[in-house]
Amino acid sequence: MSGTEKFNVVGVNILGQNGIDVDELVGALVHNASVEFTAYYYFTSLRTHCTGMEGEGVKGIIEDARLEDLSHFESCIERIHQLGGSLPADASDFVKMSGCEFLQLPPDPTDLRAILEKCLKAEQGAIVNWDKVCRMTHGKDPTTYDIAKDILAEEIEHESWFLELLYGRPSGHMRRRYSGERPHTRKHSRALDM
Secondary structure (H helix, E strand, O other), X not given: OOOOOOOXXXXXXXXXXXXXXXXXXXXXXXXXXXXXXXXXXXXXXXXXXXXXXXXXXXXXXXXXXXXXXXHHHHHHHHHHHHOOOOOOOOHHHHHHHHOOHHHOOOOOOOOHHHHHHHHHHHHHHHHHHHHHXXXXXXXXXXXXXXXXXXXXXXXXXXXXXXXXXXXOOOOOOOOOOOOOOOOOOHHHOOOOOO
């Protein structure tokens, strides 16, 4: 079979009948996957620069968000392919697509406040991105909606953690039982299963 053949994919056809522009949805999912992948990479770099006594506590929070962002990336992949999409073949194109250039190290790479501000900005952008997918799919595509709402729930938690660290705003945050616990997206991603 050639890669150019068209198949009757009922799971995709139904979404079109439900009023979803499947190409637009796939585009949003691929973009969001690129943001999650890039955030995972940058959070890895940012957390290594959290030094000193204060840095150790911050490092733990970034680690929880970092591993859950990896889960968010993995949670999208199967659905992208089910809908007939794919990730770019060139990883640099994939990273550029994310628009996450702001996650570079700050001028003083150990400035904890600047690191936290970058983390907060990343989480707030992710909230906007996943809310868009939730609105696109609510009542029309329960499978994608389930993935998006679960990722959105974790992104909102991450935002509250960074708001707490930056501004002393209580978040109700309880440490995860272990890094990468991902209470909402566990069912969508097996990336971190122990």
